[in-house]
Amino acid sequence: MFLTLEWWREAFHTFGWKFSQNFLEASRWRLLANGFVTTVEITIGAVLVGLAIGFLVAVIRTTHDKTGRLKFLNFLARIFLTVIRGTPTMVQLLIIYFVIFASVNVDKLLVAIIAFGINSGAYTAEIIRAGLMAVDKGQYEAGASLGLNYYQTMTRIIVPQAFKTILPALGNELIVLLKETSISGYIAMQDLTKGGDIIRSQTYDAFMPLLAVAAIYLICVCGLSWCVTRMERRLKRNE
Amino acid sequence: MSNDAKPILRAVELTKQYPTVLALDHVSYEIFPGQVVCVVGPSGSGKSTFIRCLNLMDEPTGGQVWFKDQQINAPGVDINRVRQHIGMVFQHFNLFPHLTVRKNITLAPTLLKLKTQEEADATADKLLERVGLREKADAFPGQLAGGQKQRIAIVRALAMDPQVLLFDEPTSALDPEMVGEVLQVMKGLAKAGMTMAVVTHEMGFAREVANHVLFMDHGRLVEENPPQEFFGHPQSPRLKEFLSKVL
Ligand SMILES: Nc1ncnc2c1ncn2[C@@H]1O[C@H](COP(=O)(O)OP(=O)(O)OP(=O)(O)O)[C@@H](O)[C@H]1O
Ligand SMILES: [Mg+2]
Numbered sequence: 001m002f003l004t005l006e007w008w009r010e011a012f013h014t015f016g017w018k019f020s021q022n023f024l025e026a027s028r029w030r031l032l033a034n035g036f037v038t039t040v041e042i043t044i045g046a047v048l049v050g051l052a053i054g055f056l057v058a059v060i061r062t063t064h065d066k067t068g069r070l071k072f073l074n075f076l077a078r079i080f081l082t083v084i085r086g087t088p089t090m091v092q093l094l095i096i097y098f099v100i101f102a103s104v105n106v107d108k109l110l111v112a113i114i115a116f117g118i119n120s121g122a123y124t125a126e127i128i129r130a131g132l133m134a135v136d137k138g139q140y141e142a143g144a145s146l147g148l149n150y151y152q153t154m155t156r157i158i159v160p161q162a163f164k165t166i167l168p169a170l171g172n173e174l175i176v177l178l179k180e181t182s183i184s185g186y187i188a189m190q191d192l193t194k195g196g197d198i199i200r201s202q203t204y205d206a207f208m209p210l211l212a213v214a215a216i217y218l219i220c221v222c223g224l225s226w227c228v229t230r231m232e233r234r235l236k237r238n239e
Numbered sequence: 240m241s242n243d244a245k246p247i248l249r250a251v252e253l254t255k256q257y258p259t260v261l262a263l264d265h266v267s268y269e270i271f272p273g274q275v276v277c278v279v280g281p282s283g284s285g286k287s288t289f290i291r292c293l294n295l296m297d298e299p300t301g302g303q304v305w306f307k308d309q310q311i312n313a314p315g316v317d318i319n320r321v322r323q324h325i326g327m328v329f330q331h332f333n334l335f336p337h338l339t340v341r342k343n344i345t346l347a348p349t350l351l352k353l354k355t356q357e358e359a360d361a362t363a364d365k366l367l368e369r370v371g372l373r374e375k376a377d378a379f380p381g382q383l384a385g386g387q388k389q390r391i392a393i394v395r396a397l398a399m400d401p402q403v404l405l406f407d408e409p410t411s412a413l414d415p416e417m418v419g420e421v422l423q424v425m426k427g428l429a430k431a432g433m434t435m436a437v438v439t440h441e442m443g444f445a446r447e448v449a450n451h452v453l454f455m456d457h458g459r460l461v462e463e464n465p466p467q468e469f470f471g472h473p474q475s476p477r478l479k480e481f482l483s484k485v486l
Pocket of ligand 1: 257258260261262280281282283284285286287288289
């Protein structure tokens with residue numbers, strides 16, 4: 001049956017018709033395009049928030065582990081990490097939207113950025129901390145023996161070396177985050193996933209819009225992975 | 240030996256108690272300007288702990304460490320400031336792998352605003368010349384052999400113009416053929432009057448260069464003498480046993 005010319009012509013025709021119905025009619029492709037922009041906005045915003053939180057938490061944790069100072073902040077940081085990594089991202093998003101920001105009128109985009117940023121911050125913190133801890137103890141000692149203080153040793157000796165392990169891991173975190181934002185629809189954000197879903201509800205065709213959405217995510221992820229691999233290789237070469 | 244001078248470093252009843260091990264047991268000793276003091280003893284006897292307590296790389300749990308007229312393991316002391324005057328050379332070099340040799344040497348003096356970059360560079364070149372590694376200034380540590388790395392590490396410590404240098408087994412991580420070049424540099428320093436405290440397994444170096452040799456065992460300073468006496472007429476049975484094994 002698949003081999004007849006007739007079947008192929010029919011299939012091609014159906015595809016063209018469905019494509020036009022799902023994406024061209026009523027400019028439905030805009031739902032995907034605008035959704036994609038929203039997804040990118042949430043992801044980039046959340047990465048920046050996550051980096052800030054992650055760096056702060058990592059420095060608190062590492063300073064505590066290395067020097068024994070910042071006991072109380074370290075305690076708070078550990079609670080933060082436990083809670084964020086111990087509960088589903090989805091639940092965190094809903095709580096932040098429906099509980100914490102329930103009575104205030106803020107832009108949903110901002111809520112999403114904050115929610116995903118806080119979540120990513122917990123993972124970023126552990127990535128940065130692992131990178132800092134991976135630097136040989138002798139490097140801290142060499143800095144200290146020369147009379148450098150903790151801050152100088154950190155910024156001039158430890159952090160530059162930690163970048164090697166941190167940067168690729170952060171790239172991977174970015175990929176995870178991009179995919180995680182697909183639950184933004186639950187707080188009525190029209191991100192890429194939601195865009196595809198809206199098309200589905202209008203055309204009663206699930207196949208095309210959802211596959212298109214999947215393809216767009218996949219292309220982004222492959223692109224980012226390629227960048228991470230390249231970066232890893234370049235960092236290795238500078239050894 | 241300027242015996243009437245004041246000690247540069249002084250340990251008073253210095254003690255380091257780890258949860259299950261007494262690593263340093265009430266050790267008292269004074270190091271005077273220009274002296275070379277070698278510390279020997281079996282593995283785990285507390286040699287590293289002793290030398291590392293002298294610049295508070297390890298925090299003593301009891302006793303006192305004095306740098307000249309200042310007790311440095313006391314509340315309110317800016318230990319980073321004190322460490323600018325006490326250089327340290329590690330068994331595993333601990334060079335900064337992301338910086339060139341020159342940057343390794345000039346980082347601390349410039350960051351601490353003791354020298355301008357030009358002054359620090361000039362000092363670095365002069366010191367590199369002295370250890371025969373002038374042409375390695377722009378290399379990265381990863382491109383150097385072990386003996387070269389350790390000589391650079393010594394230069395890095397010297398660039399701070401320290402008043403005393405602490406060495407913790409500076410040749411133990413080296414291939415045998417590279418031990419000589421590092422010991423040669425250290426001999427040069429001794430001859431130039433640098434005050435040094437050296438944990439070492441190189442008995443030949445201790446015999447030839449040290450003014451005093453210290454024997455440690457189970458965290459205690461068991462015996463201490465000038466090298467002829469130390470090696471020629473050991474007193475305690477433990478030292479006799481130790482020397483019979485290593486010589
Ligand atoms: N961080 C630590 N925690 C617990 N015990 C330690 C620690 N560091 C050293 N010790 C113990 O203290 C004792 C003295 O150790 P130290 O490293 O000073 O010996 P050493 O004379 O330098 O030995 P080696 O010749 O092997 O270097 C040992 O029993 C060691 O196991
Ligand atoms: Mg040791």
